[in-house]
Amino acid sequence: xxxxxxxxxxxxxxxxxxxxxxxxxxxxxxxxxxxxxxxxxxxxxxxxxxxxxxxxxxxxxxxxxxxxxxxxxxxxxxxxxxxxxxxxxxxxxxxxxxxxxxxxxxxxxxxxxxxxxxxxxxxxxxxxxxxxxxxxxxxxxxxxxxxxxxxxxxxxxxxxxxxxxxxxxxxxxxxxxxxxxxxxxxxxxxxxxxxxx
Numbered sequence: 001x002x003x004x005x006x007x008x009x010x011x012x013x014x015x016x017x018x019x020x021x022x023x024x025x026x027x028x029x030x031x032x033x034x035x036x037x038x039x040x041x042x043x044x045x046x047x048x049x050x051x052x053x054x055x056x057x058x059x060x061x062x063x064x065x066x067x068x069x070x071x072x073x074x075x076x077x078x079x080x081x082x083x084x085x086x087x088x089x090x091x092x093x094x095x096x097x098x099x100x101x102x103x104x105x106x107x108x109x110x111x112x113x114x115x116x117x118x119x120x121x122x123x124x125x126x127x128x129x130x131x132x133x134x135x136x137x138x139x140x141x142x143x144x145x146x147x148x149x150x151x152x153x154x155x156x157x158x159x160x161x162x163x164x165x166x167x168x169x170x171x172x173x174x175x176x177x178x179x180x181x182x183x184x185x186x187x188x189x190x191x192x193x194x195x196x197x
Contacts, residue, residue, distance in 0.1 A: 028125070030079050038085075041197075042112055042139050045182070046085050048196040049110070049137075052184060053088065056192045057170055063107075064089040070101035071109065073129060077101050082122050086110035088170065105129040107169060114139045123147065123154055133169050142182040142196070144174040 016022040025032060038046070046067060053065045065088055072081040081101060088108035089097070096104040109131055111119035119136050126134050127149060134147040134154060146165050147154035159165045164173040171187045177195055185193035 025083075027079055027081055038112070038114065039139075042114060044197055045137075045139065045142070046112055049112075049182070049184075050086055052194055052196060053086070056186055056189075057088075057172060062091055064094070071106065071129070072101045072103050073125070074104050077103060080125075082109075082125055084109035084122075085112045105131045107131075108133045108135060108167065110135045110137065112137050112139050127153055133167055135167070135174075137174075137182065138176075140180070141176055142180055143176040144182065146174075 013022065016025070050065055050067055057063060058065045065086060067086050068083055069087050070077070070081045070083055071087060072078070077098070078101075086109070087102065087106045088110070090107045093105070093107055096102045096106065105126075109126055111117075111122065111134065113119040113136050123134060130149065132149055136145045136147070137143070144165050146157045146167050148157055148168070149155075157165055159175070163175040165175065166173045166187060172184065173187050174182060174184045177183045179195075182196040183193065184196060
């Protein structure tokens with residue numbers, strides 16, 4: 001269900017802040033988007049993916065992974081930002097970190113897509129920032145999609161003959177497992193292969 005309010009009363013925003021429900025709110029060019037709290041399976045999968053990324057991609061290579069951080073356009077904070085599920089940073093992008101928000105393009109943003117959410121609608125914002133890759137992973141099927149920026153727009157990368165879709169930027173391969181889990185590994189590194197719930 002979608003609802004539109006010409007103005008959100010301060011009491012609603014204060015109440016959402018008091019109970020922590022504003023954690024996933026986003027501001028789209030001055031328009032407040034109130035996102036619901038992700039369900040348990042979403043949160044569990046997000047934690048598992050973040051943990052794998054820390055263990056195999058971030059820590060060994062000097063990279064960073066964050067969850068639920070405000071990603072703002074340059075000069076756009078606090079009127080234009082999105083909150084992806086995960087953000088991947090390479091050292092050349094550490095300077096976008098302003099603690100409360102990132103200003104500019106992370107290396108990768110990850111959106112875990114729940115039914116009827118706005119993951120795909122955020123692609124234009126990420127393209128405007130120049131985010132090199134966006135991963136959209138279906139919450140229920142764990143089907144991964146990798147979008148790479150080309151000429152200011154995103155191109156969905158194709159799977160290989162074994163069903164793997166690869167992040168060239170991160171050297172990571174992903175595919176949906178028939179049991180509804182995400183299979184993930186470093187490219188050429190079967191010892192890093194894991195099935196995430």
